[in-house]
Amino acid sequence: MRIVSADTGGALLDENYNPIGLIATAAVLVERPYKTAKLSIAKYSDPFKYDLSGRMALKDETFLALKLAKKVKPDVIHLDSTLGGIEIRKLDDPTIDALRISDRGKAIWHELSKDLQPLAKRFWEETGIEILAIGKESVAVRIAEIYAGIYSVKWGIEYAMKEGFVRIGLPRYMTIEINKEKILGKSLDSREGDLYGEISMEGKEFEWEIYPNPIARTFMVFEAKS
Amino acid sequence: MRIVSADTGGALLDENYNPIGLIATAAVLVERPYKTAKLSIAKYSDPFKYDLSGRMALKDETFLALKLAKKVKPDVIHLDSTLGGIEIRKLDDPTIDALRISDRGKAIWHELSKDLQPLAKRFWEETGIEILAIGKESVAVRIAEIYAGIYSVKWGIEYAMKEGFVRIGLPRYMTIEINKEKILGKSLDSREGDLYGEISMEGKEFEWEIYPNPIARTFMVFEAKS
Amino acid sequence: MRIVSADTGGALLDENYNPIGLIATAAVLVERPYKTAKLSIAKYSDPFKYDLSGRMALKDETFLALKLAKKVKPDVIHLDSTLGGIEIRKLDDPTIDALRISDRGKAIWHELSKDLQPLAKRFWEETGIEILAIGKESVAVRIAEIYAGIYSVKWGIEYAMKEGFVRIGLPRYMTIEINKEKILGKSLDSREGDLYGEISMEGKEFEWEIYPNPIARTFMVFEAKS
Numbered sequence: 001m002r003i004v005s006a007d008t009g010g011a012l013l014d015e016n017y018n019p020i021g022l023i024a025t026a027a028v029l030v031e032r033p034y035k036t037a038k039l040s041i042a043k044y045s046d047p048f049k050y051d052l053s054g055r056m057a058l059k060d061e062t063f064l065a066l067k068l069a070k071k072v073k074p075d076v077i078h079l080d081s082t083l084g085g086i087e088i089r090k091l092d093d094p095t096i097d098a099l100r101i102s103d104r105g106k107a108i109w110h111e112l113s114k115d116l117q118p119l120a121k122r123f124w125e126e127t128g129i130e131i132l133a134i135g136k137e138s139v140a141v142r143i144a145e146i147y148a149g150i151y152s153v154k155w156g157i158e159y160a161m162k163e164g165f166v167r168i169g170l171p172r173y174m175t176i177e178i179n180k181e182k183i184l185g186k187s188l189d190s191r192e193g194d195l196y197g198e199i200s201m202e203g204k205e206f207e208w209e210i211y212p213n214p215i216a217r218t219f220m221v222f223e224a225k226s
Numbered sequence: 227m228r229i230v231s232a233d234t235g236g237a238l239l240d241e242n243y244n245p246i247g248l249i250a251t252a253a254v255l256v257e258r259p260y261k262t263a264k265l266s267i268a269k270y271s272d273p274f275k276y277d278l279s280g281r282m283a284l285k286d287e288t289f290l291a292l293k294l295a296k297k298v299k300p301d302v303i304h305l306d307s308t309l310g311g312i313e314i315r316k317l318d319d320p321t322i323d324a325l326r327i328s329d330r331g332k333a334i335w336h337e338l339s340k341d342l343q344p345l346a347k348r349f350w351e352e353t354g355i356e357i358l359a360i361g362k363e364s365v366a367v368r369i370a371e372i373y374a375g376i377y378s379v380k381w382g383i384e385y386a387m388k389e390g391f392v393r394i395g396l397p398r399y400m401t402i403e404i405n406k407e408k409i410l411g412k413s414l415d416s417r418e419g420d421l422y423g424e425i426s427m428e429g430k431e432f433e434w435e436i437y438p439n440p441i442a443r444t445f446m447v448f449e450a451k452s
Numbered sequence: 453m454r455i456v457s458a459d460t461g462g463a464l465l466d467e468n469y470n471p472i473g474l475i476a477t478a479a480v481l482v483e484r485p486y487k488t489a490k491l492s493i494a495k496y497s498d499p500f501k502y503d504l505s506g507r508m509a510l511k512d513e514t515f516l517a518l519k520l521a522k523k524v525k526p527d528v529i530h531l532d533s534t535l536g537g538i539e540i541r542k543l544d545d546p547t548i549d550a551l552r553i554s555d556r557g558k559a560i561w562h563e564l565s566k567d568l569q570p571l572a573k574r575f576w577e578e579t580g581i582e583i584l585a586i587g588k589e590s591v592a593v594r595i596a597e598i599y600a601g602i603y604s605v606k607w608g609i610e611y612a613m614k615e616g617f618v619r620i621g622l623p624r625y626m627t628i629e630i631n632k633e634k635i636l637g638k639s640l641d642s643r644e645g646d647l648y649g650e651i652s653m654e655g656k657e658f659e660w661e662i663y664p665n666p667i668a669r670t671f672m673v674f675e676a677k678s
Contacts, residue, residue, distance in 0.1 A: 001242070001440055016453070033437035085441070139440045173643035190416040190642040191399035191444040193437070211485035211645070214453055214591045215537070218643040227468070227666055259663035311667070365666045416642040417625035417670040419663070 003030045004069045005078040005140035006061035009171035010152020012047035017215050019169060021050025022057065023155050026147035027064040029072045030140040036196050037143055041068055042151040055108055062116055069129060082135025088120035139195065145171045146197045150185040153222050154201055160224040161204060168222045169213055175220050176210055229256045230295045231304040231366035232287035235397035236378020238273035243441050245395060247276025248283065249381050252373035253290040255298050256366040262422050263369055267294055268377040281334055288342055295355060308361025314346035365421065371397045372423045376411040379448050380427055386450040387430060394448045395439055401446050402436055455482045456521045457530040457592035458513035461623035462604020464499035469667050471621060473502025474509065475607050478599035479516040481524050482592040488648050489595055493520055494603040507560055514568055521581060534587025540572035541583065591647065597623045598649045602637040605674050606653055612676040613656060620674045621665055627672050628662055
């Protein structure tokens with residue numbers, strides 16, 4: 001099974017470890033044995049202008065996943081919304097009302113589906129590829145999350161080279177290692193079976209450190225300074 | 227404390243990683259230091275005829291646990307039903323109604339208790355051994371789950387020798403290693419403190435692989451081909 | 453960020469692994485990189501007289517955290533109560549009623565806040581240090597929990613030297629190692645990023661063992677005998 005997925009993560013943090021805004025959306029192509037991505041692309045946000053209260057992330061993720069999917073023609077697309085794996089093209093209003101999710105979740109999906117449902121329907125008609133709201137059950141979604149963390153670190157290193165310092169909150173229970181010209185991200189959840197990702201990076205001179213976020217247990221903080 | 231427990235697990239998977247049916251029920255005797263089984267027995271189901279919607283598993287588990295318990299005379303029997311450790315022999319209708327579980331759980335137990343309550347009562351009268359609905363709190367239940375995975379793999383290897391190929395979904399966060407004439411199963415949850423199991427197997431020629439189930443995060447897939 | 457936190461844990465267990473009473477409250481000073489404590493102090497309870505049904509723990513923890521905080525002047529105090537990080541000095545009755553917690557939780561806090569709210573308000577007026585109900589989100593609370601386990605083991609070893617034997621249930625997913633004159637406690641949750649603690653101990657002659665609590669999955673048991 002060849003899966004394309006996308007997720008958003010990595011938050012610029014202030015000095016009290018509060019998030020200022022999210023940094024990167026990553027889309028990945030995941031194939032057997034489903035431990036890392038075969039291909040990945042990223043889209044960066046401006047964390048200083050990010051609307052943390054909004055629901056932009058899922059739209060960004062859908063668009064980026066479609067961009068990659070058009071290129072690599074996967075069997076299926078997995079989105080980070082835990083609706084039991086339902087097909088997005090089937091999310092009309094009565095179907096959303098029948099979902100076993102919170103009223104708030106339903107309100108969000110009534111809004112989101114206006115854009116995403118026709119998009120998914122057209123993409124399915126043209127390619128036969130389904131877009132599923134599978135969320136946390138999907139290993140591909142988790143790998144996309146790890147890549148969002150890795151690309152956030154790449155952004156952070158470039159930011160630190162210019163501004164002198166950066167502090168980033170990584171996605172849940174993952175850590176980062178930097179070796180020569182690679183950024184390696186690894187799941188810290190032993191139950192996941194060694195999921196990881198890596199991207200290359202130009203050689204740069206900087207110091208970095210990774211440590212637990214004191215106010216968000218199981219989340220790590222990455223810091224770099226030039 | 228000498229504990230007998232039983233659990234059912236390991237699912238034959240189709241090419242989309244959907245379960246066709248469950249494979250094995252294992253009963254185990256667990257003694258100090260409670261990391262593996264001292265003894266284990268198994269009963270196989272026909273996964274092609276398995277009623278995934280049914281509640282057969284708990285009855286199978288009770289019967290298999292009793293079979294082992296009659297032989298090894300444990301201090302207690304642990305079943306995989308999370309009712310806070312209540313004694314099955316006490317599960318009459320008013321007690322079930324008073325449980326803090328879902329209405330669906332109550333309906334299932336009103337049905338199940340017709341068989342299991344008199345059985346547990348009689349077994350307790352004859353032996354003094356209680357049968358407890360302790361579920362996920364019990365390390366013995368988890369060890370039985372790991373053994374169900376191991377026996378499923380054993381069944382799968384025999385199936386692959388005949389049919390050429392098998393794909394099995396293991397119970398939650400466990401992995402398998404095959405060394406010479408042993409099948410070793412290990413918990414992947416670091417918090418559990420190194421729970422494991424192993425059984426012997428006749429030497430056979432086959433290839434095998436283990437990798438994350440792409441649509442069920444924290445669950446691994448075992449494949450073998452002859 | 454310099455954080456003081458406190459937590460209570462470590463339970464004396466009977467021969468059936470049921471808790472008799474809690475043993476130790478630990479307060480810790482946690483600084484960057486937030487993996488262990490820079491300083492720790494403990495207060496022991498008499499587990500044979502412990503009221504397990506009561507809500508003594510949080511008061512003990514607050515008093516011990518304040519004792520340490522007066523000495524080390526942290527930036528903030530974290531208590532083990534998961535109310536989203538609200539300031540204790542603001543917990544008047546209408547605020548408690550507006551919390552999104554259970555009715556039972558509200559009843560407990562209406563009672564607790566009578567003592568703790570004025571105490572927190574006075575401490576904040578005098579020092580500017582906030583006391584937050586942040587609970588399981590805080591790494592400092594988790595480190596305090598690990599230290600409560602370590603101090604419980606220290607108490608247990610002394611108890612075993614006098615009485616011959618002790619059995620202690622450690623706080624959730626942590627383990628203990630004893631090396632020469634140190635007691636080392638380590639988180640078993642790989643997602644937490646290697647949290648640990650250690651205290652020194654006078655050299656003594658005893659045997660010890662650690663193994664999973666058979667009736668409390670992910671909790672370990674420590675035993676010592678002289």
